[in-house]
Amino acid sequence: MSPALTAEIAQRFAAIALGHVRREYPNKPGHVLAGPEDARTPRELHPIFYGSFDWHSCVHGYWMLAHLLQRFPQIEAAPAIRALFDAQLTPDNVEGECAYLAAPEARGFERPYGWGWLLKLSAELSLHTHHAWFDTLQPLADALVARFEDFLPIATYPVRVGTHFNTAFALRLAADYAEATGNGALFSLLCETALRWYxxxxxxxAWGEPSGDDFLSSALVEAECMRRLMPQDDFLGWFDRFLPQIEAGQPETLFSPARVSDRSDGKIAHLDGLNLSRAWCWRALGKAIPEDDPRRSMMVAAAEAHLAAALPHVAGDYMGEHWLASFATLALEA
Structure with missing residues (x-):
């Protein structure tokens, strides 16, 4: 059977995230100092998202915990997750995160990866019966929606790399927020931008894949972005043109899991994430094509191969452990 998220896996992933979302150090701040007064600790800069090595990893750690709690509310970690969200998602803490973004030097902070993940977290919180968390976080979500609205019209070109700067991944995550909150204007902007770019x-x-520190497939995440934002029939025609040789197993590199030589190296460890994000994309894309299409079984098999290569390595070294479970959750839930 294909791997799927279970209560046992959810408990294991939750324990991992609870161990790092409030672990302040080591930390890699994406911080611009305008003066000596800006030399502050991660917790001082970011009252909520100061853990997990960097801001964006902390955000998607919270997303994963919210998702696991929604899917499996009776797991052993559930009380600890609820206590975490009650303690951290407070009006004062959200105000502190918003104040950081308001500084002129923070205009490009976490663009676009962290922006997409924060909106993905907000979308997840909208599903919870405990709506106080969603409502409390809303000012920060509003601030990042405004950033998308300001940035996308002036972004002449997409960014196609396999790391945090990839624009297709951010559009894909933001689409979930736009749909969950009924923000039709944002969804239309995302669609228009995706069509303009891609x-x-x-x-x-896909000749450049994988690069040495990719955790996203530039090709597959673009396809997944378009699947999410285009009408089904339009997408199928686009997909046929974009990757016309899937039935022949081409581009071959997209079907072959990346090899990870040193999981203590933060950049090389990205390749475990590449395998997980490819599995997520292959699974989602495979479900979008007709069941009798011969490409579907090939795409499913590719997803399984990538999951098999990466799932055993979600935990172990902190350079991967602080973020990989989130991508494993995306893949298992695709």
Whole structure:
């Protein structure tokens, strides 16, 4: 049977995240100092998202915990997750996060990866019966929606790398927020931007994959972005043009899991995330095509191979452990 998220896995992943979302050090701040007064600790800069090595990893650690709590509310970690959210998602803490973003030097902070993940977290919280968390976080979500609205119209070109700067991944996550909150204007902006950036792409060679520190497949995450934002029939035609040789197993690199030589190296450890994010994309894309399409079984098999390569390595060294479970959750839930 295909791997799936179970209560046992959810408990294991929750324990991992609870061990790092409030672990302040080591820490890699994406922080611009305008003067000596800005030399502050992670917790002083970010009252909520100061753990997990960096801001964006902390945000998607919270997303994963919210998702696991929603899916399996009776797991052993559930009381600790609820206590964490009650303690951290307070009006004062959210105000502190918003104040950081308001500084002129923070205009590009976490653009676009962290922006997408914060909106993904907000979308997840909207599903919880405990709506106080969603309502409390809303000012920060509003601030990042405004950033998308300001940035996307002036972003002439997409960013196609396999790391945090990838624009397709951010659009994909933001789409979940737009739909969950009924923000039709944001969803339309995301659709228009995706079509402007990617709508005419054809015959993707994927020759640059994998790069040495990729955790996203530039090709597959673009396809997953378009699947999420385009009408089904339009997407199928676009997908046929974008990756026309899937039935022949091409581009071959997209079907072969990346090899990870040193999981204590933070950049090399990204490749475990690449395998997990490819599995997420392959699974989601495979479900979008007809069941009798021969490509579907190939895409499912590719997803299984990538999951098998990465799932055993979600925990172990902190350089991967502080973030990989979130991507494993995406893949298992696709």
């Amino acid at each position: 709508g005419t792409d054809e015959n993707c060679p």
